[in-house]
Amino acid sequence: MINSKLMLVDKDDYTSSLLATNLYQHGFNDIKTVTDGSALPKAIAECRPDVVIFNYHFDEFDSLILCSALKQMSPQSLIIAIVSPGPAFKTVDLWAKQTKSIDLIVEKPLSDERFFMTLKDLLKVKNSSRALETKAQLLVNLVPEAALSALETNFNNEAKMFEATVLFTDIRRSTELIRAMPPREYFQLLNDLLSLQAKIIKQFEGSVIKYTGDGVMAVFKGMGKSYLAMRCALVLAKTSHNIKLSYGVGVAEGLVLAGLIGDSKSEDQRLQYDVIGATVHLAARLCGMASAGEVITTKKLIAAVKLNENMARDIGSVSIKGFADKIDCVAFKPSKLIAEENTYETTI
Amino acid sequence: MKQQFNAAQISKVIDQALIYQCACPAQVCKAIFELRELFDYQMNCASDSNNNELVHKTIAAAAEVSHEIMEECLKQILEIEGWDQANFIMPESLKQKVPKLF
Numbered sequence: 001m002i003n004s005k006l007m008l009v010d011k012d013d014y015t016s017s018l019l020a021t022n023l024y025q026h027g028f029n030d031i032k033t034v035t036d037g038s039a040l041p042k043a044i045a046e047c048r049p050d051v052v053i054f055n056y057h058f059d060e061f062d063s064l065i066l067c068s069a070l071k072q073m074s075p076q077s078l079i080i081a082i083v084s085p086g087p088a089f090k091t092v093d094l095w096a097k098q099t100k101s102i103d104l105i106v107e108k109p110l111s112d113e114r115f116f117m118t119l120k121d122l123l124k125v126k127n128s129s130r131a132l133e134t135k136a137q138l139l140v141n142l143v144p145e146a147a148l149s150a151l152e153t154n155f156n157n158e159a160k161m162f163e164a165t166v167l168f169t170d171i172r173r174s175t176e177l178i179r180a181m182p183p184r185e186y187f188q189l190l191n192d193l194l195s196l197q198a199k200i201i202k203q204f205e206g207s208v209i210k211y212t213g214d215g216v217m218a219v220f221k222g223m224g225k226s227y228l229a230m231r232c233a234l235v236l237a238k239t240s241h242n243i244k245l246s247y248g249v250g251v252a253e254g255l256v257l258a259g260l261i262g263d264s265k266s267e268d269q270r271l272q273y274d275v276i277g278a279t280v281h282l283a284a285r286l287c288g289m290a291s292a293g294e295v296i297t298t299k300k301l302i303a304a305v306k307l308n309e310n311m312a313r314d315i316g317s318v319s320i321k322g323f324a325d326k327i328d329c330v331a332f333k334p335s336k337l338i339a340e341e342n343t344y345e346t347t348i
Numbered sequence: 349m350k351q352q353f354n355a356a357q358i359s360k361v362i363d364q365a366l367i368y369q370c371a372c373p374a375q376v377c378k379a380i381f382e383l384r385e386l387f388d389y390q391m392n393c394a395s396d397s398n399n400n401e402l403v404h405k406t407i408a409a410a411a412e413v414s415h416e417i418m419e420e421c422l423k424q425i426l427e428i429e430g431w432d433q434a435n436f437i438m439p440e441s442l443k444q445k446v447p448k449l450f
Contacts, residue, residue, distance in 0.1 A: 014443055015366045022367055055366070058359030084362035084374075086381035087355040108362050109371035109378070 004123045007047055007077075008033045009040065009070070010055035011063070019055065019082075019110075026116040037066045044073045050126060051078045051119070054102075058088045064095045071101035078126055080104045080119070147209075147273030159259030162221065165229035165301070166256065166280050167206065168287035169197055169215040169236060171247045190214070193245050197236060204232035209275050215247060215287070219256065219275050226253045227305040233295040234334040240293040250287025251297040253304070254279035278323070285320045286329065299328035349387050349412050352419040353380070360436040361426070373429065376422045383415040 006028050010016035016033050023031055032047045034040055052074070054067055071079055081102045083092045089107060096102035104122070106115060171177070171193075178186050197216050198208050205228055206218040220229040233249045240246045256279050262271040286296040302312060313333070317326035358377045365371035387408050394404035423433075430439040 012363070014438075015364065018366055055363075057363045058356055082366070084359040085378050086359065086384070088359050107378075109365055109374040110367050 004028070004030065004050040004127070005047055006031045007043065007049035007052045008055070009037075009052060009063075009066075011035055011037070011060075012055070012057065015055055019053070022110075023053075023116075026120075028119075037063065040066065040070060041073060044070065044077075049074065049077050050123060051080060054079060054081045056081050056083045056088065056092055058084060061091070064092065067095075068099045068101040071099075078103050078122060080106060080122075082106050082108055082110065084108045159257045161255055161257050163225075163254070164256045164258075164275070164279065165220040165225045165251060165253040166275070166283035167201070167216075167218045167220065167229050167233055167236075168212070168250045168283045169247045170212070170250075170287050170290075171214040171245050172292040174214045174245075177245065189245055193243065193247075196239065200235055200239065201232055204228045204235075206232055209273070217275070217280070217284075219258075226251075226301050227307075229253075230295070230297065230301070230305055230307055233297070234332060237290075237293050237295045237332065238334045246292035248287055248290025248292060249295040250283045250285065250290055251295060251301065252279050252283035252286060253298075253301050254282070256280060281322055282320065282327070285322070289315075289318070289329075290331065293333060295332040295334065296329055297332075299330055302330055349384065349415060351384075352423065355381075357436050358422075361422075361431075361438075364438040373422060373425050373431075376418055376425065380415060380418050380422065383411050383418060387411040387415065 006023060008016055008020055008023070008031055010019065010033070013035060016035055020031050020033055032043060032049065034043045052070060054063075054070070056063060067079065067081065070077075079102050081092050081096070081104070083089050083105055085107045089105065092102065092105055096105060104118075106118070171190075181189075194211055194216060201208055201216065201218045204220070205222075206220045209217045209219055211217075218229075218232075220226070220232070229251050233251050236247075237249050240248075254277070256275045256277040258275045259273070260271040261274050261276070282298075286298075290296040296315070299314075312330035315329040315331055318329050319326050358380055362371075362374040362377045365374035390404045390408035390411060393399050394401045394408065426433055426436075429442055431437065432439070
């Protein structure tokens with residue numbers, strides 16, 4: 001038995017029943033027959049066929065127009081036209097080339113096994129491509145937006161270096177929290193929080209590069225990247241005050257390297273998109289220093305984006321692991337300071 | 349090339365005899381179309397001065413003779429099977445017999 005929906009369009013009762021019987025005997029048991037062209041739109045809407053077999057009778061040019069309409073109504077359906085050889089074939093072939101409304105033309109009389117084998121093969125291909133589409137959709141949800149665009153433009157594994165502002169968030173006291181509440185509840189809260197953070201980042205034109213377990217890593221590029229990143233960080237920090245899973249935020253700017261990393265040598269490559277570099281480390285370290293609801297960044301970045309320094313608490317020069325020189329840092333606790341910013345009401 | 353049957357008539361026979369198992373007249377029709385194409389192709393080749401005219405005219409002549417034979421064959425088998433020869437409609441008795449094959 002073949003688990004695919006077939007529609008048979010044939011104005012002739014005799015040939016349509018002949019073909020339907022034959023299809024049934026070859027394991028196709030979900031067949032809808034349409035003999036009246038005007039009933040086709042309704043039938044297509046109800047049936048959503050995988051394949052439409054269209055039996056073309058000589059000199060019925062109108063039915064070719066119907067065939068094109070059919071492709072528009074049901075673009076996901078595979079359309080096969082069965083046509084007698086000679087002039088009819090030439091007409092349909094020309095029509096198919098001009099309109100691209102027919103996927104396959106088969107000559108009559110149908111060679112018994114060859115036609116049905118071809119049909120089965122086509123359905124196998126169609127089902128596999130449908131499965132791939134479903135997987136691709138799942139991947140689109142799993143893979144960060146930046147990774148997808150990197151795949152489209154940079155599939156040769158070449159890393160790109162560019163100026164960016166990197167933002168990290170990380171939940172404070174997450175070990176205590178996960179031990180204090182049922183894991184599923186924590187998981188749900190975490191997912192809600194990460195969704196909210198991703199939404200805010202997107203609103204400030206940032207790209208989420210990855211979820212780091214208890215937080216996110218995002219990158220801002222282009223003109224005004226640090227200004228947008230800081231405004232985003234302040235909104236994120238403010239949001240952190242109202243929720244159970246409060247978190248700190250770190251922001252740093254500088255050169256980064258982005259690309260696909262992982263095992264590119266073996267046949268079954270396992271690669272992931274990532275952004276790396278000293279700037280990324282610095283942003284992560286600053287995030288680690290930030291308390292709940294706090295943003296820590298460098299004085300250099302704040303000077304460049306011309307934020308009101310009165311809002312900042314000077315932390316002074318700080319030794320940061322992996323960096324030879326001390327770095328001048330500032331902290332922001334935005335709960336009172338940016339009341340004009342949008343509030344993100346949440347139940348998290 | 350003389351033609352006893354036009355394209356519409358031959359196509360009508362093929363249209364009614366959809367499946368190979370019940371399509372012996374359709375196979376003859378198909379051969380007729382192929383012979384017509386072969387003839388046209390060879391005549392086209394023969395008219396090209398770069399080609400050996402005699403080769404292509406010989407093939408065309410053979411195609412013409414074969415076509416005449418197959419058209420005569422079609423006429424006879426349609427008669428034997430009891431087709432409506434004016435409208436080229438398959439006889440009911442044949443239509444009823446075909447589903448039993450499956």
